[in-house]
Each structure stands twice: as C-alpha cells, then as structure tokens.
Amino acid sequence: MQYKNLGRSGLKVSQLSYGAWVSFGNQLDVKDAKALLQCCRDHGVNFFDNAEVYANGRAEEIMGQAISELGWKRSDVVISTKIFWGGSGPNDKGLSRKHIIEGTKACLKRLEMEYVDLIYCHRPDTSTPIEETVRAMNYVIDQGWAYYWGTSEWSAQQITEAWGVAEKLGLAGPIVEQPEYNLMSRHKVEVEYQPLYTNYGLGLTTWSPLASGVLTGKYNSGNIPQDSRFALENYKNLASRTLVDDVLKKVRGLQPIAAELGVPLAQLAIAWCAANPNVSSVITGATKVHQIEENMKAIKVIPLLTPEIMDKIEAVVQTKPKRPDSYR
Template identity: 55%
Template sequence: MEYRYLGNSGLKVSAIGLGSWVTFAGQIDAATAADCMRVAFEHGINFFDVAESHSGGQAEIDMGLAIRKHNWKRSDFVISTKIFWGGKGPNDRGLSRKHIIEGLSASLNRLQLDYVDIVYAQRPDIDTPMEETVRAFSWCIDKGMALYWGTSEWPAYLVTEAIAVAKRLGLIEPIVEQPQYNMFHRDRVEKEYLPLYDIHKLGITTWSPLASGVLTGKYNNGTIPPNARLAIQDHPVMNRLRAGFFSEEGRRKVEKVKMLVRIAQKLKITPAQLSIAWCLKNPRVSSVITGASKPSQVEENVQAIRYVHLLTDEVMAEIETVLSNRPDPAFNFRHS
C-alpha cells in the first residue's frame, strides 16, 4: 500500500480507502462489513469513511462495531465522518453550529470513538453564515472531537470563502475536499479546483471511482443485475443514476466502457482496477474511497495500487481517446 499526505497536513492516509455509502447497513450486514474492513486493513488500508446520513446512522454503528471487534490500535487507522443530513427535525440538518456539534457528538456515540480524524461538511449550507460553520468546526477540533475538517462537494468559491474566513478569524482551515471523481466525472477535480491545489495545497479524497459500478463493465449488456447498486430501489441517488443509465448519454457511456474493458484486458487487469488506477494516477488525489459488498471486492480493488505503473503515457492517451471528455487545461478559475 502507498500512503499519501492529506493535503497540507502531516496526516498519512492509504491511497485506497474503504467507504460505507450504500453498502454498510444497506447491501451488507454488520458481519460482512466487519469482514470487508478486516481484509482492507490486512492489505494496508488505514482510511475508512462514513457519514451520519449513511443508512440513517447505522453505517456508523456497524463501522464502530467492526473496529472494536478487530481491536485495532487507534493510531493505526484513520476514520472520517460527514455532517449535514442527520434527521428530520428542523435542526437535524445543515451546517449550523447546533447541528455540527450535536451531529458530530451523535456520530461519535454511534462509532463509540472519542474522536474522528476528519469531519466533513457533507454539502454546503447556503442558509447558514460561513463564519458560524467555520467557528463550529474549529470548536469541535479544539475540543478534541476531530483532528481535521474538510468539505464534500463544495464549489471552489465556497471552499475559498471558508479558508478566507478561517484565516481572518484565526480559526482552523479546511484541509481536504471529498468530491466525486471518475473517468466520467472530471471537471471539478481537474479544472474547478486547480487554484485550490496551487494556492491552498488542498487535499482530496475522492468517491465513486467506478461510477456506481458502470466502469466495471457489469452493465455492458444493457441490463442491471439484481444485486448491483443501480438496482437499489427507493434511494434518490440510485434512482437518478438508473434513469440516466437508460438515457442516450447512458448508452454512450456503456459503449465507452466496452472499449475500456478491452484496454484493461490488454493490461491483464480488471476494468475496476483500471478505473481505480486511473484515479490514483492523478497526483492531487490523497485517497480513492472505494466501496465493497464482499471481501473479494476489497481484494480486487486494493490491487489497483500495483497497476498504476501500467498506465503509461501511451495507455493514458488511449484512454483519453475513448473518453473524449478531458477538461480544458487552459481553464483558470481565478479569471473566469
């Protein structure tokens, strides 16, 4: 396993992480989740990601149970959670001081941990003053509830505003963003955030490297297997992705995946490993958060770290020809 610094900090996270979204307490039970975490840890993964919103908090409970079951030393793992959607009450969502502090306290109780290494603001909250949000996360760190804080799916201008507010008030700055990043979803990581890397040394921990399984090739015959993520019902994100899959754009993506599968076959790796290695090839990425519904998927995914070197300039050019979606490298966010 390779370990990378998280942005402009001294914290080292495994280049491949394991997350709980959709799988923990959704597709898999607590015992299987514990097995996946054990296999991940045995292969050098030290970074585990969850959120208060994942399965209504049950994912945090299951992750905490797994940690205690395996009796890991606290310094040997890095865990992050995210705050925004904590319930149905008027103060159970958003980034008010009240919800950040109460939401993180509830997460720690479910995880049965004294602190998390990273707490993310899972989405921006346009209804709460930025100063209130920054003060609340700084307070949580000062009180030992978290060691670092970051954002997830924030536009660059709001990340910049949060950093500026922290600097002006002498508070703790966010050091990391958690955006979606894969071969079909590139603009934010490769274009919009460029000044954040260069000016603020922002780190990123990316999610959905397989585009909810599309990049594995499992949907290449035009149907959705019953045990696949896109088959999950009554999930707003999966409902939207499933509708997109059957659109004209979705059909074009499947045709591209078929060509990517052939590239993976030439390299003698799986399409999933190709997709994760492609994300790891980006030096801005601190960690690629993967998901798994069984230990064998963890084992397959973690091997991607061994295959990054196979993505030579020639292979990357071949992939770009297939994708035809590379963001304009001349983009400069500061002058847009």
C-alpha cells in the same frame, strides 16, 4: 499499499480507502462488515469513510461495532464522518453551530469513538453564514472530537471563502475536499479546484471511482444484476440516468485497453483516479471480500499508466475538461 499526505497536512492516508456508503446498513450487517474491514486492513488500508446520513446513522453504528469487535488499535486507522443530514427536524440538518456540535457528538456515540480523525461538511449550507460554520468546525477540533476538517461537494468559490474566513480569524481551514471523481466526472478535480491545490494545499479523498459500478463493465449488456447497487430501490433513478448508450459505449471501448495491460477494467478505472497527483486517497466501495481483494490490486496498475496508455484512455472516453488559459 502506498500512503500519501492528506493535502498539505501531516496526516497520512492509504492511497486506496474504503467507504460505508450504500453498503453498511443497507446491504451488510456487523458480521459482514468485520470481514470487509479486516480484508481492507490486511491490504494496508488505514482510511475508512462514513457519514451521519448513511443508512440514517446505522452505517456508523455498524462500523463502530465492527472495529470494536475486531480490537483494532485506534491510532492505527483514520476514521472520517460527514455532517449535514442528521434527521428530520429543522435543526437536524445543515451546518449551523448547533447541528455541527450536536451532530458530531451523535456520530461519535454511534461510532463508539472518542474522536474521528477527519470530519467533513457533507454539502455547502447557503442558509448558514460561512463564518459560523468555520468557527463551529474549529470548536469541534478544539474539543478533540476531530483532528481535521474538510468539505464534500463544495464549489471552489465556497472553499476559498471558508479559507478567507479562517485566515482572517486565525483558525484552521478545510484541508480536504471529497468530490466525485472518475473517468466520466472530471471537471471539479481537474479544472475548478486547480488553484486550490497551490493556494491552500487542498487534498482530495475522491468517491465513486467506478461511477457506481458502471466502469466495472458489469452493466455493458444493459441488464442490471440483482446483487448490484442499481438493483436497490433507492438507486433505480440513478441507474436510469447513468446507464445511457453513450456511457456504455465508452466503457466497452475501455475494455481492450484493460486487456492490453492484462488487468480487469475496474482496476484500470481505480488506478486512473489514484494516478492523479492531487488525489490523496480514492474511496472504494464493496459488498464482498473478493471485490476488495480485486480493487486493492489497482495499486499495482498505477505504474502501468504510461502517457501512451493515458492517451489511449482519453481517446476512448473523450471526457478531459477544457481548462481556462489562466489555470495552465
């Protein structure tokens, strides 16, 4: 495993990480989680991602209990969670000072931890002044409940505004953004955020490297396996939007390139994300130990992605976004 600094910070995270979205609490219990988490650690993973909204808090409970039972040394791992959707009440969601503080305390209780290393604002909150959010996230850090803070699915403009407030007040700005990034979704990472890497040292922990499993090739026939994410009731709408002919045609076109390298398509897709120098860590998901073992092999695929191979991939997917001249 390779370890990279999280943006311009001194925090080092494994180039591949593991996230609890979908799996913990929906598909897996504590016993299953322990096996998956230990497999990740055995492969050098030190970064594990969660959120208050995942399985309505159950994902945090499962991760916390699993890590406690595994007896890991807390300082050996980097744990993150995300604040935004904490319940049904009017103050149980969003990025008000009230919800950030109460939500963080509730997360820590579910995780059975005194602190998380990293806490994200899970979405932007246009109904709360950005200064209130920046001050609240710094309060969380000052209390020792988190060491760093970041954003997830914010626009470049919103991140820039947060940094402007932080710098004006002498506070810590968001050091990391967590966007979707894969061969089918590239604009934010490759164009919109481009100035932020230089201006603020923004790091990235990207999610959905396999586009919800599409880039494994398992949906190429048009059928949905019963044990797959798209078979879950909550994700059937996503399946109908994602499994379109154009996307599946591109996925089928990538398979000869993976075969040329002698690797599964999933490893090629994960390695492609990790090869981006602005990506600090690629968050992977899995419900089975053998899936983690396969995903982790993507580390060895990264050196195989020569400029020639990257050109071949682009020729198939044709998803490279056009960049404004000012960002070149």
